[in-house]
Amino acid sequence: MAxxxxxxxxxxxxxxxEAAGQPALLxxxxxxxxxxxxxxxxxxxxKARRRVRCPERTxxxxxxxxPTTDRSLPITDQDSKLQIEMMRKNCAHFGVRLYDLGSRxxxxxxVIGPELGLSQPGxxxxxxxxxxxxxxxxxxxxxxxxxxxxxxxxxTQCLWQAKPKSMEIxxxxxLGLGVSAKDLILGIIGRITTDGGTGYVIEYRxxxxxQLSMEERMTVCxxxxxxxxxxxxxxxxxxxxxxxxxRQFVPTGSQFDALAERWLTFxxxxxxxxxxxxxxxASTFSPQVTWGTNPGMVTDVSSKxxxxxxxxxxxxxxxxxxxxxxxxxxxxxxxxxxxxDRVFIGSCTNSRVxxxxxxxxxxxxxxVAPSVRAMVVPGSQLVKNEAxxxxxxxxxxxAGFEWxxxxxxxxxxxxxxxLKPGERCASTSNRNFEGRQGAGGRTHLVSPIMAAAxxxxxxxxxxxxxxxQGGGR
Amino acid sequence: MERFKNFTGLVAPLDRPNVDTDQIIPKQFLKAVVRSGxxxxxxxxxxKQPDRQFVLEQxxxxxxxxxxxxxxxxxxxxxxxxxxxxADYGFRxxxxxxxxxxxxxxxxxNGLLPVILKxxxxxxxxxxxxxHDAYQLTIDLARQSVADEYGWEAHFEIEPFAKKCLLEGxxxxxxxxxxEQEIAAYEKAHPVSYRF
Numbered sequence: 001m002a003x004x005x006x007x008x009x010x011x012x013x014x015x016x017x018e019a020a021g022q023p024a025l026l027x028x029x030x031x032x033x034x035x036x037x038x039x040x041x042x043x044x045x046x047k048a049r050r051r052v053r054c055p056e057r058t059x060x061x062x063x064x065x066x067p068t069t070d071r072s073l074p075i076t077d078q079d080s081k082l083q084i085e086m087m088r089k090n091c092a093h094f095g096v097r098l099y100d101l102g103s104r105x106x107x108x109x110x111v112i113g114p115e116l117g118l119s120q121p122g123x124x125x126x127x128x129x130x131x132x133x134x135x136x137x138x139x140x141x142x143x144x145x146x147x148x149x150x151x152x153x154x155x156t157q158c159l160w161q162a163k164p165k166s167m168e169i170x171x172x173x174x175l176g177l178g179v180s181a182k183d184l185i186l187g188i189i190g191r192i193t194t195d196g197g198t199g200y201v202i203e204y205r206x207x208x209x210x211q212l213s214m215e216e217r218m219t220v221c222x223x224x225x226x227x228x229x230x231x232x233x234x235x236x237x238x239x240x241x242x243x244x245x246x247r248q249f250v251p252t253g254s255q256f257d258a259l260a261e262r263w264l265t266f267x268x269x270x271x272x273x274x275x276x277x278x279x280x281x282a283s284t285f286s287p288q289v290t291w292g293t294n295p296g297m298v299t300d301v302s303s304k305x306x307x308x309x310x311x312x313x314x315x316x317x318x319x320x321x322x323x324x325x326x327x328x329x330x331x332x333x334x335x336x337x338x339x340x341d342r343v344f345i346g347s348c349t350n351s352r353v354x355x356x357x358x359x360x361x362x363x364x365x366x367x368v369a370p371s372v373r374a375m376v377v378p379g380s381q382l383v384k385n386e387a388x389x390x391x392x393x394x395x396x397x398x399a400g401f402e403w404x405x406x407x408x409x410x411x412x413x414x415x416x417x418x419l420k421p422g423e424r425c426a427s428t429s430n431r432n433f434e435g436r437q438g439a440g441g442r443t444h445l446v447s448p449i450m451a452a453a454x455x456x457x458x459x460x461x462x463x464x465x466x467x468x469q470g471g472g473r
Numbered sequence: 474m475e476r477f478k479n480f481t482g483l484v485a486p487l488d489r490p491n492v493d494t495d496q497i498i499p500k501q502f503l504k505a506v507v508r509s510g511x512x513x514x515x516x517x518x519x520x521k522q523p524d525r526q527f528v529l530e531q532x533x534x535x536x537x538x539x540x541x542x543x544x545x546x547x548x549x550x551x552x553x554x555x556x557x558x559x560a561d562y563g564f565r566x567x568x569x570x571x572x573x574x575x576x577x578x579x580x581x582x583n584g585l586l587p588v589i590l591k592x593x594x595x596x597x598x599x600x601x602x603x604x605h606d607a608y609q610l611t612i613d614l615a616r617q618s619v620a621d622e623y624g625w626e627a628h629f630e631i632e633p634f635a636k637k638c639l640l641e642g643x644x645x646x647x648x649x650x651x652x653e654q655e656i657a658a659y660e661k662a663h664p665v666s667y668r669f
Binding site: 036040045064129146149194198316414434435 | 488632649
């Protein structure tokens with residue numbers, strides 16, 4: 001058989017039906033559901049008198065619009081409350097397992113999938129959320145879908161998909177001290193631009209990704225969609241197997257051994273052909289800060305806000321002008337001179353225990369600048385519990401951070417956690433679009449340690465200069 | 474889904490690349506539990522700017538049914554609400570040099586046609602809107618063409634299966650359920666790998 005890529009192996013093993021001149025009918029192993037993109041899909045099922053075909057492959061949680069304050073209090077936003085109640089009703093009616101607000105496993109859908117051992121190598125995983133790419137870190141083919149497709153998967157456990165092209169992004173070498181997985185993916189998006197991956201599935205290969213922890217791989221795969229590609233993946237290795245062993249939904253004993261053996265077969269063969277290949281050197285990546293209104297508008301912390309006049313393409317020049325106008329930034333301003341009002345550590349990109357540990361190491365024994373309001377929102381209740389067992393909550397609250405319950409929170413501001421118009425935020429989330437964190441709010445995307453250092457300083461700082469104080473990856 | 478019919482409509486220019494779905498429909502409108510009525514939230518933050526200069530706030534573009542924009546239209550969030558809002562407002566097609574993958578899929582499921590034209594053809598449309606008041610285009614899906622009344626015409630590519638579904642107004646789920654035997658056979662050979 002011809003040499004195959006990881007992507008092709010997963011794709012081929014999930015084709016249910018195929019005919020020339022049309023997309024393939026692909027089987028979905030795992031369908032994750034949340035409260036915001038599912039009500040209309042369940043409504044469609046009800047209207048057509050259809051059932052959920054595979055409740056055992058469907059898992060639901062509430063994350064997008066849930067409050068991150070005291071969970072024993074009633075939800076004051078009536079629209080959010082209605083959506084949450086609809087989720088409960090739909091899950092009960094269709095027999096779908098739900099991690100409800102009071103559940104100890106509740107959390108951001110892309111945090112709990114791997115954490116519970118639901119996301120496994122070689123699987124196809126979908127969710128009505130573009131950051132489903134996160135699960136690609138497990139060596140799975142995982143991508144976001146719209147609500148019509150959610151309804152289709154609920155009803156049939158399948159999806160019609162045109163086969164995407166494949167891209168290899170190879171990075172070799174070791175990232176410098178203070179350069180995190182977030183900087184790596186932001187740096188990659190800066191290099192390929194915000195639509196460089198459109199139409200592709202990306203496989204991240206090379207020694208740099210092999211050295212990353214599972215949680216760091218999740219950060220990288222998570223932001224694949226910000227470069228336009230629906231799915232990004234890292235082949236399973238011993239780290240993947242060790243990560244999954246003992247997790248709630250992962251089989252044990254000889255069943256585990258057989259599964260693990262199968263998982264490790266999902267990797268690209270030598271000489272497998274990719275439609276596009278890019279190679280970068282890890283030593284060329286630095287701590288990143290976005291300056292504009294999409295994640296591709298990013299630069300090194302030691303650099304300056306770019307001048308739109310230096311963009312050759314008129315459309316890109318105009319886009320940069322609009323972005324700087326929205327962000328209220330002047331060309332040539334050193335990134336480190338940008339002052340902040342808010343700091344947000346959280347989101348499906350950077351809210352796992354290792355993220356919180358790294359940020360806490362920077363914060364320990366220091367205080368949040370008086371002009372800054374800073375907040376940590378763990379990705380799941382399990383993350384929150386583990387972080388509290390490690391005493392991280394105490395480090396954050398001693399420094400002046402707020403410590404919240406799990407959810408998407410200020411990444412997209414569907415709950416009460418939002419920026420006020422004009423407020424400027426250093427955020428570990430994934431999107432710096434206009435108004436993303438609140439109408440008129442200004443978002444700069446950074447790594448957890450960069451966000452932590454910025455909270456203390458009140459402006460961006462090069463965390464590498466602090467790394468002797470306990471920073472680093 | 475209703476069958477897609479050829480139509481002639483007023484064209485509104487949105488001269489920006491990377492128009493993301495957060496702009497098309499901001500977060501506060503995602504709390505809806507039905508598909509209808511989202512047109513009022515379309516481009517909400519841009520429409521509500523004090524200068525009222527956003528294209529859809531200008532009287533001459535108010536009844537447009539075709540939106541023309543720059544590359545990577547619909548990037549970002551997978552929210553299908555973006556497509557529902559465009560369709561509810563009255564748009565039936567968006568023309569751009571490229572679309573984000575998820576947005577494009579969502580559009581096709583809702584009968585909103587994503588038309589991909591070359592950048593220079595897009596430039597021509599932007600220029601024509603400046604030149605002519607009430608500039609209209611006719612979209613013919615069967616012929617895969619976009620044309621104006623002044624003799625300009627462009628051809629666009631569309632995936633044949635998507636074209637067929639649009640022209641015939643096919644229900645995806647019904648189409649898939651016709652493959653029940655294949656799905657059941659696949660499931661039998663691939664049991665769930667979870668410990669419950």
